[in-house]
Amino acid sequence: MIVRDFNNIQQTTYDLIVIGGGVNGAGVARDAALRGLKTILIEKGDFACGTSSWSTRLIHGGLRYLEYFEFPLVRESLREREILLRTAPHLVRPLLLTIPIYRDRSRPYWKIWAGMVLYDILSADKTLPAHRMLPPAQFQQLFPSIDPDGLAGGAQYYDGQVTYAERLCLENILSAKAAGATVLSYVKVTHLHRQGNRITSLTCKDAWTDQEFTVKGHDKSMVINTAGPWVDHVCQLGMTNNQEAPIGKTKKIGGTKGSHIVVAPFPGAPNTSLYVEAKSDGRPFFIVPWDRMYLIGTTDHKFTGSPDQLKADDDEIDYLLRETNYIIPNAQLSRQDVKFTYSGVRPLPNAEGKRPGSITRKHILFDHTKEGVTNLVSLIGGKLTTYRQVGEEMVDLVFKRQGKPVPPCPTENKPLPGCILPSDPRVQQVLTEYRDRISSQTINHLFSMYGSKTLEILGLTDSEPDLATPITPELPDIKAQIVYAVRQELAYTLVDIMRRRTTLAMHSHYGMNLLPSLTDTLRQYCGWDEHKCNQERERYINYMNNNCLPDFDSLNTSQELSFSS
Ligand SMILES: Cc1cc2nc3c(=O)[nH]c(=O)nc-3n(C[C@H](O)[C@H](O)[C@H](O)COP(=O)(O)OP(=O)(O)OC[C@H]3O[C@@H](n4cnc5c(N)ncnc54)[C@H](O)[C@@H]3O)c2cc1C
Numbered sequence: 001m002i003v004r005d006f007n008n009i010q011q012t013t014y015d016l017i018v019i020g021g022g023v024n025g026a027g028v029a030r031d032a033a034l035r036g037l038k039t040i041l042i043e044k045g046d047f048a049c050g051t052s053s054w055s056t057r058l059i060h061g062g063l064r065y066l067e068y069f070e071f072p073l074v075r076e077s078l079r080e081r082e083i084l085l086r087t088a089p090h091l092v093r094p095l096l097l098t099i100p101i102y103r104d105r106s107r108p109y110w111k112i113w114a115g116m117v118l119y120d121i122l123s124a125d126k127t128l129p130a131h132r133m134l135p136p137a138q139f140q141q142l143f144p145s146i147d148p149d150g151l152a153g154g155a156q157y158y159d160g161q162v163t164y165a166e167r168l169c170l171e172n173i174l175s176a177k178a179a180g181a182t183v184l185s186y187v188k189v190t191h192l193h194r195q196g197n198r199i200t201s202l203t204c205k206d207a208w209t210d211q212e213f214t215v216k217g218h219d220k221s222m223v224i225n226t227a228g229p230w231v232d233h234v235c236q237l238g239m240t241n242n243q244e245a246p247i248g249k250t251k252k253i254g255g256t257k258g259s260h261i262v263v264a265p266f267p268g269a270p271n272t273s274l275y276v277e278a279k280s281d282g283r284p285f286f287i288v289p290w291d292r293m294y295l296i297g298t299t300d301h302k303f304t305g306s307p308d309q310l311k312a313d314d315d316e317i318d319y320l321l322r323e324t325n326y327i328i329p330n331a332q333l334s335r336q337d338v339k340f341t342y343s344g345v346r347p348l349p350n351a352e353g354k355r356p357g358s359i360t361r362k363h364i365l366f367d368h369t370k371e372g373v374t375n376l377v378s379l380i381g382g383k384l385t386t387y388r389q390v391g392e393e394m395v396d397l398v399f400k401r402q403g404k405p406v407p408p409c410p411t412e413n414k415p416l417p418g419c420i421l422p423s424d425p426r427v428q429q430v431l432t433e434y435r436d437r438i439s440s441q442t443i444n445h446l447f448s449m450y451g452s453k454t455l456e457i458l459g460l461t462d463s464e465p466d467l468a469t470p471i472t473p474e475l476p477d478i479k480a481q482i483v484y485a486v487r488q489e490l491a492y493t494l495v496d497i498m499r500r501r502t503t504l505a506m507h508s509h510y511g512m513n514l515l516p517s518l519t520d521t522l523r524q525y526c527g528w529d530e531h532k533c534n535q536e537r538e539r540y541i542n543y544m545n546n547n548c549l550p551d552f553d554s555l556n557t558s559q560e561l562s563f564s565s
Pocket residue numbers: 019020021022023024025042043044045046047048049050051052053054055056057058059060187188189190226227228229230234257258259298343344345346347379381382383384385386
């Protein structure tokens with residue numbers, strides 16, 4: 001059992017309490033701690049276990065939003081894209097996208113061209129190349145596998161990709177911690193206690209022991225609700241004099257569900273990302289090279305269920321397969337090709353009666369003063385791309401509400417902990433130093449995930465050479481990553497390690513084949529006993545079944561699960 005001591009926390013008075021450790025909460029906590037606020041962040045699961053791990057993983061301006069005249073949102077997102085390319089170049093990379101344009105679809109050539117020009121104007125200060133339009137003959141030469149029927153040409157432009165979005169969140173958490181914030185995962189906020197018009201303390205519950213403890217503020221403290229699709233649920237936790245009294249009567253979030261599938265490289269698969277208008281319903285979707293595979297998504301459906309129980313439907317999977325086969329007829333993808341699926345709920349503003357695709361993607365800082373609670377602000381909406389901006393706005397607001405001068409925001413220029421450029425001399429140095437023990441493929445892979453922290457991971461193999469061993473011959477990952485996740489990256493479970501510190505869960509048939517090797521390593525180096533290994537294996541299998549395994553695949557996999565450890 002994991003036992004943690006919460007006594008210190010109970011005795012501390014915090015300036016800022018952040019509920020939710022997705023990318024937005026992490027960004028708020030980092031900014032606040034760097035600006036000197038006594039900060040605590042409380043997350044009910046693992047960091048980035050919510051929507052932040054279920055996105056298309058693009059750091060983008062949102063070309064699509066131009067159709068809805070959301071120019072300020074696009075401008076803001078493009079500015080944030082540039083900041084992330086500079087402060088987290090190990091995690092956020094330029095991504096070339098290609099749009100095939102067809103005569104019979106709703107977005108004609110001139111409209112795409114106009115969008116491209118506008119996108120370039122809104123990012124005039126960018127470091128990425130500008131767009132280019134492709135006439136049909138040139139397009140077909142570059143993309144011979146793409147359906148030529150009715151082709152009017154194409155467009156190419158750049159955006160950003162964050163392959164390991166969960167690690168972007170984690171680096172913000174680790175940076176917040178290094179700056180003095182207390183960050184707690186697997187602790188749920190169960191009650192918000194109110195006196196008069198203020199939240200004075202929170203009851204929290206440790207997921208491992210069920211122990212309850214209190215987190216308190218002072219008379220100027222603020223509480224920030226960055227619980228994503230759970231924002232309304234957190235507002236329901238309000239209590240006055242032990243009476244349940246939800247904060248506010250109106251629903252703030254109107255979530256929409258989006259699903260993705262992951263497939264191995266397939267016949268006709270493009271080298272660049274495709275941004276395609278679906279033939280059946282005109283919705284734009286992406287086919288993106290991702291982590292040596294392809295990520296295809298997303299869908300967009302109104303969602304009213306529990307964000308804790310989410311899985312791609314067979315219909316959504318079939319839609320994504322069918323549309324990919326339309327645009328790349330050689331692909332011939334079928335359900336058997338699906339390696340992994342995932343679904344998330346976009347925490348969008350509640351907008352009854354609106355089409356999911358047309359609901360604004362801009363974020364709103366909802367001040368609950370108008371509902372009678374003066375020190376609570378909830379985040380409605382917010383993209384991965386704009387998390388830093390959200391942090392800046394929230395922390396500015398906290399200082400203003402505390403009546404203090406607002407210190408300058410440091411996150412625009414301060415690099416994230418793993419920041420390193422591929423041209424950094426340390427990369428070459430490490431490749432030479434470890435040449436005899438570790439393949440260059442592995443070292444490059446580590447730099448792309450951990451940036452400069454690769455040096456710490458490789459350092460583990462100096463004292464324990466066995467940790468340089470690949471986890472499996474098919475993948476570049478090594479055992480040291482598992483040990484590093486537990487010792488340095490606040491990972492508690494196999495799901496944390498395989499799904500959010502690494503992407504092992506998306507390989508080797510949902511990571512199932514890797515479980516024996518992983519639990520051996522955890523037993524040997526991290527003190528996991530037999531009971532913990534068995535418990536974790538079971539938890540992992542349940543998680544996969546509940547979230548990532550398509551229903552049509554579950555029989556197959558359950559046969560595979562019957563291995564003995
Ligand atoms: C299908 C899809 C595709 C997307 N694609 C992109 C994209 O390509 N680019 C982009 O920029 N954005 C994209 N987004 C949007 C983006 O992923 C989200 O807006 C963003 O991740 C939201 O982060 P968050 O921190 O606000 O919420 P979350 O990541 O959901 O975090 C909220 C956290 O609060 C925790 N929590 C809830 N209740 C409690 C409680 N009582 N106590 C403690 N903790 C609690 C949850 O466990 C959760 O971890 C996409 C979203 C979806 C769904």
